Structure formats: structure tokens, C-alpha cells
Amino acid sequence: MRYSHLFTKTTKTVPADSDSVNARLLVQAGFVDQVMAGAYAWLPLGLRALRKVEGIVREEMNGLGGQELQLTALQPKENWLQSGRWDAVDVLFKIPSQTGKEYALGPTAEDVVTPLMKTFLRSYKDIPVAVYQIQTKFRDELRAKSGVLRGREFLMKDMYSFHVTREDFAQFYEKAKATYLRTFARCGMNARITESSGGAFTKKVSHEFQVETPAGEDALVICRGCDYAQNAEIATAKVGDACPKCGGVLEASKGIEVGNIFDLGDRFTNSFDLTVSGADGAKQVVFMGCYGIGITRLVGAIVEASHDDRGMIWPKSVAPFPVHMVMIGAKDPAVAERVRGAAEELERALSAAGCEPLFDDREDARAGEKFADADLIGLPIRLVISEKTLAENAVEWKDRKTGEQRMVPLAQAVEDVRVFMTA
Amino acid sequence: MRYSHLFTKTTKTVPADSDSVNARLLVQAGFVDQVMAGAYAWLPLGLRALRKVEGIVREEMNGLGGQELQLTALQPKENWLQSGRWDAVDVLFKIPSQTGKEYALGPTAEDVVTPLMKTFLRSYKDIPVAVYQIQTKFRDELRAKSGVLRGREFLMKDMYSFHVTREDFAQFYEKAKATYLRTFARCGMNARITESSGGAFTKKVSHEFQVETPAGEDALVICRGCDYAQNAEIATAKVGDACPKCGGVLEASKGIEVGNIFDLGDRFTNSFDLTVSGADGAKQVVFMGCYGIGITRLVGAIVEASHDDRGMIWPKSVAPFPVHMVMIGAKDPAVAERVRGAAEELERALSAAGCEPLFDDREDARAGEKFADADLIGLPIRLVISEKTLAENAVEWKDRKTGEQRMVPLAQAVEDVRVFMTA
Numbered sequence: 001m002r003y004s005h006l007f008t009k010t011t012k013t014v015p016a017d018s019d020s021v022n023a024r025l026l027v028q029a030g031f032v033d034q035v036m037a038g039a040y041a042w043l044p045l046g047l048r049a050l051r052k053v054e055g056i057v058r059e060e061m062n063g064l065g066g067q068e069l070q071l072t073a074l075q076p077k078e079n080w081l082q083s084g085r086w087d088a089v090d091v092l093f094k095i096p097s098q099t100g101k102e103y104a105l106g107p108t109a110e111d112v113v114t115p116l117m118k119t120f121l122r123s124y125k126d127i128p129v130a131v132y133q134i135q136t137k138f139r140d141e142l143r144a145k146s147g148v149l150r151g152r153e154f155l156m157k158d159m160y161s162f163h164v165t166r167e168d169f170a171q172f173y174e175k176a177k178a179t180y181l182r183t184f185a186r187c188g189m190n191a192r193i194t195e196s197s198g199g200a201f202t203k204k205v206s207h208e209f210q211v212e213t214p215a216g217e218d219a220l221v222i223c224r225g226c227d228y229a230q231n232a233e234i235a236t237a238k239v240g241d242a243c244p245k246c247g248g249v250l251e252a253s254k255g256i257e258v259g260n261i262f263d264l265g266d267r268f269t270n271s272f273d274l275t276v277s278g279a280d281g282a283k284q285v286v287f288m289g290c291y292g293i294g295i296t297r298l299v300g301a302i303v304e305a306s307h308d309d310r311g312m313i314w315p316k317s318v319a320p321f322p323v324h325m326v327m328i329g330a331k332d333p334a335v336a337e338r339v340r341g342a343a344e345e346l347e348r349a350l351s352a353a354g355c356e357p358l359f360d361d362r363e364d365a366r367a368g369e370k371f372a373d374a375d376l377i378g379l380p381i382r383l384v385i386s387e388k389t390l391a392e393n394a395v396e397w398k399d400r401k402t403g404e405q406r407m408v409p410l411a412q413a414v415e416d417v418r419v420f421m422t423a
Numbered sequence: 424m425r426y427s428h429l430f431t432k433t434t435k436t437v438p439a440d441s442d443s444v445n446a447r448l449l450v451q452a453g454f455v456d457q458v459m460a461g462a463y464a465w466l467p468l469g470l471r472a473l474r475k476v477e478g479i480v481r482e483e484m485n486g487l488g489g490q491e492l493q494l495t496a497l498q499p500k501e502n503w504l505q506s507g508r509w510d511a512v513d514v515l516f517k518i519p520s521q522t523g524k525e526y527a528l529g530p531t532a533e534d535v536v537t538p539l540m541k542t543f544l545r546s547y548k549d550i551p552v553a554v555y556q557i558q559t560k561f562r563d564e565l566r567a568k569s570g571v572l573r574g575r576e577f578l579m580k581d582m583y584s585f586h587v588t589r590e591d592f593a594q595f596y597e598k599a600k601a602t603y604l605r606t607f608a609r610c611g612m613n614a615r616i617t618e619s620s621g622g623a624f625t626k627k628v629s630h631e632f633q634v635e636t637p638a639g640e641d642a643l644v645i646c647r648g649c650d651y652a653q654n655a656e657i658a659t660a661k662v663g664d665a666c667p668k669c670g671g672v673l674e675a676s677k678g679i680e681v682g683n684i685f686d687l688g689d690r691f692t693n694s695f696d697l698t699v700s701g702a703d704g705a706k707q708v709v710f711m712g713c714y715g716i717g718i719t720r721l722v723g724a725i726v727e728a729s730h731d732d733r734g735m736i737w738p739k740s741v742a743p744f745p746v747h748m749v750m751i752g753a754k755d756p757a758v759a760e761r762v763r764g765a766a767e768e769l770e771r772a773l774s775a776a777g778c779e780p781l782f783d784d785r786e787d788a789r790a791g792e793k794f795a796d797a798d799l800i801g802l803p804i805r806l807v808i809s810e811k812t813l814a815e816n817a818v819e820w821k822d823r824k825t826g827e828q829r830m831v832p833l834a835q836a837v838e839d840v841r842v843f844m845t846a
Contacts, residue, residue, distance in 0.1 A: 007490055007543055007552045033542065035495045035535055036526075042493040050493075067430055070465040070473075072458045073496070073559060074576045095518050095528065097563050097575075103459075105518065105528070112458055119456065120430050129430045136496060136559065140520050152520075153497045 023147025038144025038152035132159035188315025210255030312378030328386035446570025461567025461575035471743035555582035611738025633678030735801030751809035
């Protein structure tokens with residue numbers, strides 16, 4: 001992608017209403033634009049990062065045996081009345097229609113996925129089954145805040161699993177935990193499994209996946225000696241106590257919740273009378289689990305956890321592009337032409353190798369401006385090509401994360417990028 | 424994908440409220456499920472077809488120079504007031520919030536994309552530019568009808584282009600026409616460019632892309648001798664008249680509108696005061712075009728235009744899977760085991776070649792039932808593997824579209840599938 005073609009521009013102006021690092025950096029780099037409080041448009045660079053995260057989540061959910069579908073955002077009021085949630089969920093948007101009906105605008109999907117499964121599941125042989133979607137959700141938050149972390153409109157992966165025994169559910173739940181940890185790790189994030197309350201969903205303990213960062217909304221009690229962690233809201237142990245798991249000292253921390261998993265029991269299958277026939281022909285209760293990942297929120301968490309004072313630092317797996325190519329002009333038109341020729345050739349070679357770069361080909365921007373933009377946008381590798389580097393038949397390579405710089409022969413650059421990105 | 428793993432099931436029952444062929448077949452084959460009037464869940468097989476269509480549309484829009492982004496469904500009331508459309512668009516869902524505010528639920532995106540571009544476009548050098556999204560849209564239709572053709576919630580591709588001269592706009596508009604025709608052709612559909620009214624969007628003539636089918640909602644006046652076509656609503660010529668283009672005789676036809684393009688002029692750039700500075704530094708008017716494709720509607724149109732009395736007939740490019748493998752059991756357990764082994768081997772080989780099949784591996788379904796399901800689901804190729812075919816070291820190949828059947832040596836099957844699908 002040519003920088004001169006990209007319609008977004010970076011800005012030094014700090015957005016007036018940015019209450020968080022993620023909002024500030026994502027807006028300044030032209031990754032997102034705030035359409036209204038709690039609702040962000042995802043612009044080309046931001047959308048590419050979002051799609052990378054989405055791709056990793058999809059692969060992992062397929063690996064867990066999930067079958068992808070797409071439910072609806074408009075949901076019948078009757079379903080929400082049947083589950084007893086029409087008046088119980090305070091963030092539920094209720095939409096009047098000119099037909100005289102009212103609809104729910106889905107903040108989650110138990111109330112439509114359970115009746116859907118009821119039309120297909122007949123026998124115990126039809127389950128276990130898990131279905132998921134990656135879908136825009138809506139919540140009528142009183143206060144939208146923290147940039148893309150808590151919005152009124154956001155992208156979420158929600159999976160629902162169905163089981164005939166509690167044991168089978170428990171087994172799947174443990175597999176989901178491991179899959180979640182791997183999913184976040186693949187996005188460059190270390191997440192901690194944290195015990196928490198089930199919130200509006202269930203009275204049981206549920207598990208959150210927390211990325212530790214000072215900007216986190218959630219207070220945690222954690223052990224640095226092992227993986228023990230509790231949300232402070234339900235913590236049975238206090239900071240300073242001995243870790244009940246390894247005996248270490250418990251500390252306070254803060255986290256951003258990027259995922260959560262719930263044991264729903266028969267809460268919804270009971271509401272919607274979803275049962276299956278057992279081996280003996282008798283009706284069997286169906287147990288249900290629900291597994292969420294905030295996709296847009298995860299992108300925000302990555303920015304919160306991975307940036308410096310110059311800008312974002314994208315993990316390789318979710319960077320919008322692997323390489324930020326910077327072309328530095330020359331006064332002599334013949335030299336400038338030679339630099340452009342070499343840069344365009346490198347751009348083609350990188351693209352052909354599956355490493356399409358973001359190529360800052362601007363003639364009218366100063367080198368310092370281009371470097372500042374590269375730091376702000378934060379792609380893993382910066383490659384500078386100039387009269388000076390061409391004299392050595394090379395490009396200047398800079399690692400955004402470590403800051404390390406070195407000259408790389410032009411003939412070697414594509415292979416080095418490929419190796420670096422797959423390492 | 425194994426049929427035994429897929430949670431959906433086909434059904435012979437005609438859905439009570441199906442008012443169209445697309446709804447009936449898509450529901451009976453388990454591609455979609457009606458969540459409420461005008462809102463369909465897309466189930467695994469349907470979602471795969473939808474994603475194939477989406478992929479083709481995305482490629483073509485990128486080829487046209489479009490930059491993909493994702494705007495919001497929640498839109499500020501102020502924007503809709505500013506464009507004068509808050510009370511003028513009768514299908515606009517208006518959402519009350521507990522914050523006391525009201526939001527629009529986007530049926531289209533001019534009212535948010537124009538202010539967005541205003542923050543980035545400064546100079547005539549920043550344009551032309553075109554941005555697009557593939558996003559769920561909402562319309563408060565009084566009567567949802569025709570299955571996935573006219574819903575309250577649907578997936579749409581909407582592109583917006585910005586220009587400093589009418590000539591530049593006109594050039595892009597013509598390129599978009601050609602791109603649209605190619606997009607529909609790649610989805611297996613012949614669409615006709617049809618002159619029509621601009622509806623609520625513009626007073627100018629706009630162009631619709633109509634797929635001819637008896638189920639079409641739109642009455643057309645067309646010429647079979649050339650590509651002349653008008654929507655009957657605005658037709659200046661009548662059925663029986665001479666074609667103004669080639670002199671042939673005009674006929675009546677019916678079509679499903681799968682796309683439309685509009686010359687918006689300065690209708691929205693004026694509302695939102697989007698101008699750029701010209702070469703001389705003076706403010707310049709920005710002209711705007713808008714280009715829609717109904718993605719879910721296009722899937723419905725494909726079903727309407729391509730089916731027979733046994734089921735759907737998917738064009739190769741958008742079929743959920745290329746191959747429907749049917750394994751026929753045998754009474755002798757040793758033989759049944761051999762058939763299953765050969766089938767699983769073929770499944771692996773097809774998947775490795777990028778032609779993952781839908782594999783009907785059920786032990787408890789009769790051959791007739793499996794064949795009926797294959798016809799209903801309508802994948803391009805059916806491959807039957809049984810004791811009889813194995814005796815010849817072959818599979819039975821059937822072309823869903825032509826009905827042609829032949830035996831294909833097992834060793835040749837993968838290559839034949841690959842060639843057939845890319846032909």
C-alpha cells in the first residue's frame with residue numbers, strides 16, 4: 001500500500017476527548033475515527049490489524065471444533081421476555097419499529113442461539129456441539145470510556161457449547177481455557193486466567209482472561225510466582241496474603257479483560273426448553289457454556305500493552321503490514337529517480353513474497369516527518385532507502401521493538417523480512 | 424467438513440412463512456434460519472457461500488482502487504439532522520438510549536462517511552478517493568418479504584467516491600459499471616445495467632444492476648437484441664416499442680436488483696461542508712458517488728436464478744464447497760470399512776489440494792436420502808464412493824448443473840475436481 005494513496009493522515013493533535021492511550025494513538029495514527037462517544041470507525045490500517053486478530057481467533061475456534069455462523073443483531077423481544085432478560089439487562093438497546101413491534105439490539109446471543117439449536121438438536125448423538133460467530137454487538141453503556149475498550153458498538157467473538165453431561169461440559173471448558181491462552185499468546189499478549197463473578201450471566205464463578213496493564217479497568221489480586229489470579233471484586237485472599245497455590249506473596253495488579261468464559265448450566269436451555277432424547281429415549285437436560293473474546297477490545301489492549309512515547313509497537317502476528325518502507329528523496333532529480341526505482345522494486349519483491357509493505361513514497365514530506373510517522377504507526381520493521389543506502393546497495397533496517405538498526409544488502413532484504421516475520 | 428459433524432440438518436418440511444424460492448431452499452438445506460421476519464441467521468453452509476460472494480466483491484472493489492474501512496451502525500442523530508434525513512427516511516430505525524440521546528441505526532452511510540472524509544481531505548491532491556465497507560445494514564421495512572431479498576437486517580457493500588470535477592466522477596462511475604458487471608459475472612450471474620430513479624438518494628437517473636428472474640420484484644422494459652434496459656417505474660419507452668438503441672422490440676421482464684450506483688453530486692458534501700482547496704488555493708466543491716451491492720440479497724438472487732425442483736445449483740465460484748462426497752455403506756463390515764477408508768483418503772487428498780469436500784459420512788442414512796440432500800444443497804460436483812465403485816477403483820462423478828454422470832478413476836479424481844473448478 002502506497003502512503004500517497006492511503007486517504008488517512010497521521011496527526012500530532014491529541015484528540016480532545018481521548019481518555020486513554022489506545023484512543024489517542026489509534027486516532028493519531030489514523031487507525032480509527034470516533035464517530036460518536038463509544039463508536040469508532042475502523043480505517044484501512046486499523047481494519048487490517050483488526051482482521052489479523054479476527055483471523056487468529058477464527059483459526060483457534062475452528063481448531064476447538066467450533067462451527068462458524070452469523071446470528072442477527074435484531075432479536076425478537078419475545079425471546080428476551082422468555083429468558084426473563086428484557087427488563088433485567090440494563091445495557092440492552094430496545095428498538096421501536098414502525099410495525100408497532102419492538103426489537104432487542106443484541107449485546108450477546110444466548111436468547112437467539114438457544115432457540116436456533118432447539119430446531120436442530122434432537123438426540124444426545126447430536127451433541128456435544130459448539131457454534132460461534134464474530135459479530136458486531138451493541139450495549140447501551142451509560143458512560144462509554146477507555147477508547148475502543150468499552151464502547152456502545154464493538155466486535156465480539158461469542159461461542160456457545162452444548163453438552164449432555166456436566167463432565168463433558170467441564171472437559172470442553174478446560175480445552176477452551178487452553179485455546180484462549182494460545183489465542184492471546186498468538187496475538188502477542190500474555191493473558192492471565194482470573195477467577196471472577198459471572199456477572200449478569202450466571203451465579204457461578206466464571207473465568208476472565210486479563211492482560212496486565214496500568215490502564216486496566218479491573219483490579220486484580222495475583223501471584224507472580226505462579227498463575228494464580230482473582231478479580232479483586234470476588235477475591236477470597238488479600239494483597240500480602242500467602243498465595244493459596246504456591247505460597248508466594250499476593251500482589252495487586254490491574255488488567256484489561258479480553259475474554260471470558262461462563263458455565264451457563266441449564267439457565268438458557270431451561271428457558272427455551274432445549275432438551276435432547278437420551279440413549280434410553282428419555283428427555284435429557286442440555287448444559288451450555290458461553291465463551292467471549294472482545295475483538296476490538298483486544299486490539300485496544302494490544303496498544304495499551306505495547307507502545308512507547310513515540311507510538312504503537314505492533315506484535316508481528318497482528319501488524320497491519322510487516323514493513324514500513326521509507327523513501328528519502330534527493331536533490332538531484334536523477335538520483336531521486338534512482339532511489340524511487342530501487343524502492344518500487346523492493347516494494348514489488350516484498351509483495352511477491354507475501355510481505356506487502358506500507359510504502360511511504362511521499363515526495364513532499366521531510367525525512368523527520370516520515371520517521372515520526374513510522375514510529376507512531378509502529379510496524380515491526382522500518383526499511384529506509386536513500387541515496388546514502390543505495391551507495392552501499394543496501395537498506396537501513398530498524399526493529400521498532402528493540403530499536404536495533406543495521407544495514408542490509410538490497411539483495412538480502414526480502415529474505416530477511418520473511419525470516420524475521422515467521423521467526 | 425464431515426456431514427456427521429455439521430449441526431444443521433436438511434428438512435423436507437416447507438417453512439410455513441416462506442414466500443419465496445430462496446427462503447424455502449435456503450431454509451430446507453440448513454443454509455439460513457429465520458430469527459424473525461426480515462432477519463436471517465446464516466448457518467455454516469450459508470455463511471460459506473456468503474463469504475465467497477463477499478470475497479469476490481472485496482477483490483473487485485480493491486481492484487477499483489477502493490480502500491476498505493468499517494463505519495459504525497450506531498450513528499449520531501445530529502448527522503442525520505444535518506443532512507435533513509432524520510425525518511425523511513421512513514425506514515430509519517431510531518434508537519432511544521438510557522443516556523437520553525437518540526441514535527440512528529445505519530441503513531446506509533453517507534451521513535457518517537462524509538464528515539469522516541472531511542477530517543482527512545484538505546487539498547484537491549487528496550482526491551479522487553474511494554472508500555468502501557462490507558457491513559450489516561438495518562431498515563425498518565413495513566413488510567419484510569422475499570426471504571433474504573428484502574430484510575430488516577442485511578449485509579451490504581457500500582462504496583463512496585469523492586471527486587473535484589464532474590468529469591473525474593463520470594470516469595470513475597463508468598469504471599464502476601464495468602467492475603459491477605464483472606463482479607456479478609464472477610458470482611455466476613448475468614446482470615443488466617438498468618436506468619432507474621434515484622429514489623430517496625438523488626433526483627438524477629441512477630443505474631441498477633438487475634438479475635432477470637420470474638421472482639424479481641422490479642418490472643423492467645428490456646431489449647433482447649442489445650443491453651438496453653429501463654426500470655418500468657421510469658421507463659420512457661413501452662413494451663412493444665422499438666428499442667431506442669438497436670431498433671429491436673422492447674419486452675417486459677422482471678428482475679432482482681443486486682446493485683445500484685448513484686451520482687450524488689454535492690448533495691452530502693454540501694450538507695456537511697466538505698470542500699478541498701484547489702490548485703489556486705480557492706475552495707472547491709467535492710462531488711460524490713455511491714455504489715451499493717446487496718451481499719445477502721445477491722446470495723438470494725443466485726438461488727432464485729439457479730435452482731431446479733430438486734434444490735439449489737451453486738455456481739462454482741460461490742459454492743460453499745466444491746464437492747459433495749457421498750459414502751454408501753455396505754452390509755459386510757469389512758467392505759464397509761474399506762469403503763470408509765477409501766472415502767477418508769479421498770477427503771484428505773481433496774482437502775490437501777485446496778478442494779475441501781462436504782463429506783456425507785453418515786452410517787445411519789439411506790443412499791436415497793443422501794442423494795436427495797446432495798441435490799438440495801446443490802454443490803457443483805457429487806462424488807459417490809461405494810462397494811460398486813471401489814470394485815472399479817473409481818468414484819461416480821455427477822455434475823449438479825448438467826446432470827452428467829461418469830466413472831472417474833480414484834487416482835484421477837482430485838486432479839479432475841481441480842481442473843473442473845478452475846475451468
